[in-house]
Amino acid sequence: MKLISQVIISEDIEGTIASLEALKTTELFIKIVKEDRFLIEDAKIAIEKAHITHEATTVLILAGKSFEMVVQNKLLKILEEPPPNKIFILVAAQKATILDTIKSRLPLYIDQTQSAVKKSPLDMSTLSLATLYQFIQSSLHISQKDAKEALELIILDAMRSGCYDLDEKTLMLFGSATRVLGVGSPPVFVLSTVLLKLLARKKNRHIKGAHNAAV
Numbered sequence: 001m002k003l004i005s006q007v008i009i010s011e012d013i014e015g016t017i018a019s020l021e022a023l024k025t026t027e028l029f030i031k032i033v034k035e036d037r038f039l040i041e042d043a044k045i046a047i048e049k050a051h052i053t054h055e056a057t058t059v060l061i062l063a064g065k066s067f068e069m070v071v072q073n074k075l076l077k078i079l080e081e082p083p084p085n086k087i088f089i090l091v092a093a094q095k096a097t098i099l100d101t102i103k104s105r106l107p108l109y110i111d112q113t114q115s116a117v118k119k120s121p122l123d124m125s126t127l128s129l130a131t132l133y134q135f136i137q138s139s140l141h142i143s144q145k146d147a148k149e150a151l152e153l154i155i156l157d158a159m160r161s162g163c164y165d166l167d168e169k170t171l172m173l174f175g176s177a178t179r180v181l182g183v184g185s186p187p188v189f190v191l192s193t194v195l196l197k198l199l200a201r202k203k204n205r206h207i208k209g210a211h212n213a214a215v
């Protein structure tokens with residue numbers, strides 16, 4: 001790990017930031033860290049701070065579980081042409097949420113010191129229409145390779161969670177979705193189809209529990 005402009009993929013965001021701070025010598029650190037999503041308002045603050053002149057090299061750490069597409073597009077210009085003595089480090093939990101346009105401008109570093117067990121880009125136990133929509137919006141330009149990896153993790157997490165009524169037809173859909181990704185089908189369409197199907201098969205435990213109590 002080095003203090004250079006880059007994208008770092010890490011499940012342990014706090015631990016990664018601590019590792020970066022341990023590399024500090026004379027640099028000035030500015031951190032904008034969100035527990036969940038990095039918002040457009042946060043991007044605007046980062047851009048404002050990047051234009052403040054300092055004699056020392058300034059390291060701007062922008063961290064969150066995910067960066068929406070509009071946020072990454074907002075940051076694109078300053079990442080491509082940063083002000084003098086400015087280093088931008090983006091820290092995110094999932095590679096699949098980072099646009100190819102960002103990855104083409106900044107080197108990608110996957111923190112191998114963290115858990116080697118890959119996790120689903122979505123918490124399938126709490127999947128809702130809102131979280132589904134947010135994920136799809138952040139994945140509009142996802143590559144086929146990253147989409148296939150994300151899809152496999154999503155399916156595995158859904159099966160492990162026990163929150164879904166997975167019939168034979170749904171399981172067959174999983175297999176066909178993985179195959180069609182390799183033959184040119186739009187990745188975001190495939191992801192949307194599978195997630196909407198899963199959402200429709202999600203068990204409504206709250207309603208069932210209330211019904212059983214009434215009986």
